[in-house]
Every structure is written in C-alpha cells, then in structure tokens.
Amino acid sequence: MSQLKIYNSLTRQKEVFTPITPGHVGMYVCGPTVSGESHLGHARPYITFDVVYRYLTHLGNKVRYVRNITDAGHFEEEGREAEDKISKKAVLEKLEPMELVQKYTNLFHWAMEKFNNIPPSIEPTATGHIVEQIGMIEQIIEAGYAYVSNGSVYFDVKKYAASHDYGKLSGRVIEDLLETTRELEGQEEKRDTADFALWKNAAPEHIMRWKSPWGIGFPGWHIECSAMATKYLGAQFDIHGGGMDLLFPHHESEIAQSTICNHVAPVRYWVHNNMITINGRKMGKSYNNVIKLTELFSGDHPLLAKAFHPMVIRFFILQTQYRSTLDFSNEALQAAEKGLKRLWDAWEKLKALEYVQEGTVDENLDKKVLQLVQELEEFMNDDFNTAKVLANLFELVPVINSMKDKLIAAGALKEETFSFLKKQLQLYIEDILGLQGVSEADNDRLQGVMQLLIDIRKEAKGKKDFATSDKIRNQLAQLGISLKDEKGGEMSWSVEG
RNA sequence: GGUCCUGUGGCCGAGUGGCUAGGCAGAGCUCUGCAAAAGCUCGUACAGCGGUUCGAAUCCGCUCGGGACCUCCA
Known part of the structure; x- marks a missing residue:
C-alpha cells in the first residue's frame, strides 16, 4: 500500500503526509467572503478540498475541517477612501450589512449542497471571533512585532524578517518588498510599505465597527484566519488550503502572525489549488469575466x-x-456533461449487475480490471490525482457495458474481482469523488408512468406496430426524455439535462 | 520592472527519460425494424531552434507565446 503524498507549497515538492497526531487531521481552508455571490472560480477550492476531506476520512483519519466565512469585510481599496467592502455595498443596496451577509451565506451554502460538498466540521465567522482577533493582535504588540499608529495596528514586517523568513511560502524576497514604493495614501500610518494591517481604525461612516484597545475599528485582512485556525486547530495543524492567489500576501502574513503568537510554524502542509481561467485569463471580479454559480446552474x-x-x-x-x-x-463543459453521463450510466448498470458464474474466467481481463481498480488508490495517494482516477474509471466503462450487454460473459471475471470492482467503484465514484447522477427522475410517479409507457411500447414492438412504438419514443423525446432500446428487448430511459 | 508558473492532437486535459492516459468532437465497422445507446477500430499530438543522452513531450539553453502574484481576490 502506497503512502499519501501531498504537494507542499512551502517546500515545493511532494511529501509523504504524516499527521501531527496519528489518526487525526486538522485542516483549514479559506472560505468565502460573503459580500457577493460565489462564481465558478470559487467552486474549485471547495470541491478540491471536499475531495481531500473525503479521502483523508476514508484513510481512517478523524478530520476536523475548518472553513471560515469572511463576513467582516475587507478594504475595497487601501487608503483615504478605504471603506469596509460589506458596508459599502450595503449602502448601495440599502440593506443591513448582516442581511447582506446572511443572504450570500445562504446562497453559498445552497451551492455547496448542490455540489455535494460535505459541510465542514466548523464554519466560524470572522465577526464571531473579534475577541480572539483582538487577543492575537495584543500578543503581537507585546512581542514587539506590531505597532499602533493613529488608531490602527500594523505588523512590522521588517522586524519580523530580521529573524524570520518572510516570503518563504510565496517566494518573495524581503528586500524587494521593502523597496516597493506605492503611491497609496494612508501609507503614512505605516513605518514601511510592506507592513500590513492587523487592525484598522474605522471612519465614522463605517457600519461594521468594534471597540478595541486602539479605538473603534475593524480587523485587518489576514488576522481572522490566524485567530480562528489557532482557536480550533491549535498552534500547529496539518493542512491549510486555499487558492494560489492567496499565497501572497494572505498566507504569508498568516504564517508571520501565527509564528509570533504561537512560536511555531502554524502549518505543516500548505496546499493550493490553481485558478479557473476563461479565455486563458483568471476568472475574477477585477477582470470582469465572472460567471456566477447561479448563472451557471440556470444558463x-x-x-x-x-x-x-x-x-x-x-x-x-x-x-x-x-x-x-x-x-x-462551453465546449469543455459540454464534454464534461457527456462524460459524466457515460460514467454514471455504466456505474448504475454495474450496481444492478449480480455476479453469475458462467463461462470461463478471462485471466487477462481479470488481471487488467484488477489493476485498473487497484491503481485508483495509488493515484489518489499521488497528490490527489483525480484526473488519473477518472481516466481509469473510464477504462472500466467498456468492461461494465460489455458485461451488461453480455458481450463479455458474466463469469469472465473472478467473483472476488467482480465484488472488488463494485465495492471500489462505490467508494471512489460516490464516496471519494462525491459524484452523483444528474437525472431528475427520482420521482415515484414519473417512474410509474414511464413503466407504463415502456410496457405499452414493448407490446407494440412485439406486434411490429412500429408506428405506435415510434410515437411513444418520439413524443417522449420532445418532452426531454430519451428512451433507448437495449439488447434483449429491455428499455431504459433518462431525463435529458 | 521583480518573483514564479506554463505552452500537449479540433476542444478539455493526464503524463518529468524509453511502455496506448482519459473525456468530448470526428471517421469507419458491428449490433439494431429505425433511432439512440453500446462494442470494436482509427487520427499517431507534445510552441520553435539548438544541446545532453543509446533514447526526450519529459533534462539544459535560447527564442516566441500565454498566465499568476507583487493590490481585495478561490
């Protein structure tokens, strides 16, 4: 049995995964900012880490999966016009900030459920952890790595970098960061442009505001993840996930903050998913090329x-x-749609198949099937290579279809191979990859009606009354239901998306 | 400008030295009342140039192209 290897962004190589506490895994994934609707790009990390979560659990670990909800809002722009993103939008939409937060949180949860993502173990909100964030900032100030300036608190990157490797994760060179001159206003509060905010003083018009030892304000960009990860996963935990675009400055800063507070590198394995692009360009608000999930589902x-x-x-x-x-x-998604259907149809067929001992065992086929199935684990262990897992599953599809259509004798596989195939496909397709069928036919009445039509059509076909049998099939097709004749006179149907 | 990643057949996309990735689309055949589905077969791809090597899509160099981060960002 091979060991799970994970690509660690920190070391830039695949490493054997060893949890800090055997049998237990702590995983933190940066969650959504609920100041707007999630788009296709956001779907990637949550689906990716859902599979990671599922797989780690399958391996026998008790996983605590923490994914935050950022509801406190960050700055839209740094500087004079700095406004809490959520409050700004709330003004435009004339909504209470928390009403907006609730709306988009609900939408997010709805989408997660549609994706069949398992809810995280803990889903903490930034606004619910202001106390912890303030506490952490106080620790950093006491340690001498942060300073108060005009009611705001900044992390002293230069000082930190003198004794720590700031830039280790993102490959940044500290000298370059310190040299970078920016013409953003409000920078005069900082000792150095590379410093980042831990706490920002709030202008009077800010709706979201909290009391702190430094005055009325709101938490900085990166402190929430450090505070909540520390609270629920401890000073050091196993996996921290998120999109690659968060590497710098977000995750780099998280490391700095947590290291000062907890005196230990917070994360063992940093895992980052890549971006979804559209016409070769990252999908993102700033590029004006987002497709929201609601739009995707509705077309x-x-x-x-x-x-x-x-x-x-x-x-x-x-x-x-x-x-x-x-x-x-569109082409790629349509290809995916057809591919999923093909895989799922075969899987449904296999589920319905029972082993029959007939004919002789085809040793070559048996060996091939066994290998294809066994490799699934190998591929998952190789940094969660779901692409290869799916490729193998597709190689099994013709075997399954041939068994169903009796092109291959039911006994061509050894009984143990057959049951292993069935068991592992259940495990990989449904439990680990978390796939489901897209059919919307889970309706008893529709099932009954369809059975009736199929019976009538069978009778008609038996009498070579093709006019009637074609009428049934054609009219169902117009309704978006496709009826297929199978070998042996059986018929199957499916609702077309 | 700095740091880093990347360029695979019509499309999406695995793959880091030699063994068919896979999906979708396309072509042919089989099965079939017809259709669909299914099965079988096929295209013989690795940006360009040069180098290392018995052998490179895979390593090195250069050229060209695309992208990410450096600012909120999955």
Whole structure:
C-alpha cells in the first residue's frame, strides 16, 4: 500500500503526509467572503478540498475541517477612501450589512449542497471571533512585532524578517518588498510599505465597527484566519488550503502572525489549488469575466450556451489535477456533461449487475480490471490525482457495458474481482469523488408512468406496430426524455439535462 | 520592472527519460425494424531552434507565446 503524498507549497515538492497526531487531521481552508455571490472560480477550492476531506476520512483519519466565512469585510481599496467592502455595498443596496451577509451565506451554502460538498466540521465567522482577533493582535504588540499608529495596528514586517523568513511560502524576497514604493495614501500610518494591517481604525461612516484597545475599528485582512485556525486547530495543524492567489500576501502574513503568537510554524502542509481561467485569463471580479454559480446552474449568462448541472461542474473540476489551471469553455463543459453521463450510466448498470458464474474466467481481463481498480488508490495517494482516477474509471466503462450487454460473459471475471470492482467503484465514484447522477427522475410517479409507457411500447414492438412504438419514443423525446432500446428487448430511459 | 508558473492532437486535459492516459468532437465497422445507446477500430499530438543522452513531450539553453502574484481576490 502506497503512502499519501501531498504537494507542499512551502517546500515545493511532494511529501509523504504524516499527521501531527496519528489518526487525526486538522485542516483549514479559506472560505468565502460573503459580500457577493460565489462564481465558478470559487467552486474549485471547495470541491478540491471536499475531495481531500473525503479521502483523508476514508484513510481512517478523524478530520476536523475548518472553513471560515469572511463576513467582516475587507478594504475595497487601501487608503483615504478605504471603506469596509460589506458596508459599502450595503449602502448601495440599502440593506443591513448582516442581511447582506446572511443572504450570500445562504446562497453559498445552497451551492455547496448542490455540489455535494460535505459541510465542514466548523464554519466560524470572522465577526464571531473579534475577541480572539483582538487577543492575537495584543500578543503581537507585546512581542514587539506590531505597532499602533493613529488608531490602527500594523505588523512590522521588517522586524519580523530580521529573524524570520518572510516570503518563504510565496517566494518573495524581503528586500524587494521593502523597496516597493506605492503611491497609496494612508501609507503614512505605516513605518514601511510592506507592513500590513492587523487592525484598522474605522471612519465614522463605517457600519461594521468594534471597540478595541486602539479605538473603534475593524480587523485587518489576514488576522481572522490566524485567530480562528489557532482557536480550533491549535498552534500547529496539518493542512491549510486555499487558492494560489492567496499565497501572497494572505498566507504569508498568516504564517508571520501565527509564528509570533504561537512560536511555531502554524502549518505543516500548505496546499493550493490553481485558478479557473476563461479565455486563458483568471476568472475574477477585477477582470470582469465572472460567471456566477447561479448563472451557471440556470444558463442565464451571455457566455453560456446552456445551463450546467452542479455535478457537471464538479466532474469538470475533478477531471483536472488541482494544481493545474483549468480553462472554461462551453465546449469543455459540454464534454464534461457527456462524460459524466457515460460514467454514471455504466456505474448504475454495474450496481444492478449480480455476479453469475458462467463461462470461463478471462485471466487477462481479470488481471487488467484488477489493476485498473487497484491503481485508483495509488493515484489518489499521488497528490490527489483525480484526473488519473477518472481516466481509469473510464477504462472500466467498456468492461461494465460489455458485461451488461453480455458481450463479455458474466463469469469472465473472478467473483472476488467482480465484488472488488463494485465495492471500489462505490467508494471512489460516490464516496471519494462525491459524484452523483444528474437525472431528475427520482420521482415515484414519473417512474410509474414511464413503466407504463415502456410496457405499452414493448407490446407494440412485439406486434411490429412500429408506428405506435415510434410515437411513444418520439413524443417522449420532445418532452426531454430519451428512451433507448437495449439488447434483449429491455428499455431504459433518462431525463435529458 | 521583480518573483514564479506554463505552452500537449479540433476542444478539455493526464503524463518529468524509453511502455496506448482519459473525456468530448470526428471517421469507419458491428449490433439494431429505425433511432439512440453500446462494442470494436482509427487520427499517431507534445510552441520553435539548438544541446545532453543509446533514447526526450519529459533534462539544459535560447527564442516566441500565454498566465499568476507583487493590490481585495478561490
């Protein structure tokens, strides 16, 4: 049995994964900022780390999966016009900030459920942990690595860098950071442009504001993750995940803050997913090329040829290794849609198949199937290579279909191979990859009606009354239900997306 | 400008020295009342140039292209 290896952004290589406490894994993933709707790009980390969570659990670990909700808002822009992002938007929409936060949190949860993502063990909110954040900032000040300036608190990067490696994670060179001159106003509060805010004083018009030892204000950009991760996972924990775009400054700063407070590197394995691109460009607000999840599911977007089921998105994302960029296009999504259907149909067929001892065992086939199935674990252990897992699953599809259609004798596989195949596919397709069928036919009445139509059509076909049998099939097709004749006179149907 | 990543067949995308990735689309065949599905077969791809090597998509160099981060960002 191979060992799980994870690519660690910190060391830039794959490392054997060893939890700090055997049998237990602490995992923190940067969650959404609920000042707006999630888009396709946001789907990637949550699906990626859902699979990581599922796989670690499958390996027998008790995993505490913490994913925050950023509801305190960050700055839209640094400097004079600095405004709390959430309060600013709330003014525009004439909503209470918390009403807005609730709305987008609900939408986020709804999307997560559609993706079949398992909810995290703890989903802490930034606003619910102001006390912890203030406490952490006080510790940093006491340690001498932060200073108060005009009601704000800044982390002293230069001082930290003198004794620590600031830039280790992101590959930044501290000298370059210190040299960078920016023409942003408000910088005069800082001793150095590379310093980052731990606490910001709030202008009177800010709606979201809290009391602190330094006056009325709100927490800085990076402190919430440090505070909540420390609280729920301890001073040092196993995995910290997030998008690659968070490497700097967010995660780099998290390391600095936590290291000062807890005197230990906070994270053992930093794991980062790559971006989803559209026309080769990162999907993001600043590029004006986002497709929101609600638009994706409804098809209501000029760039979309049609609506796409959340499972299709999940499958689309899992077809790529998480550290590669993934380019969006209608063509690619439609390919994913058909691929998922093919895989799922075969899986459903296998589920319904029972082992029969007939014919002789085809040793070569048996060996091939066994290998394909056994490799699934190997691929997952190789830095969660879901792309390779899916490739193997697809290689098994013709075998399953051939068994179903009796092109391969039911006994061509050894009984133990057959049951192993069934068991592992259940495990990998449903439990680990978390895939589901896209059919919306889970409706008893529809099932009954369809069975009736199938019976009538069978009778008609038996009498060579093709006019009737074609009428049933054609009219169902118009309703978006496809009826297929199978070998042996059986019929199957499915609702087309 | 600095740091880093990347360029695979019509599209998406695995793959870091020699063994068919896979999916979608396309072509042919089989099965079939027809259709669909399914099965079989096929395209023989690795930006360009040069180098290392018995052998490179895979290592090195250069050229060209794309991108990320350096600012909120999954």
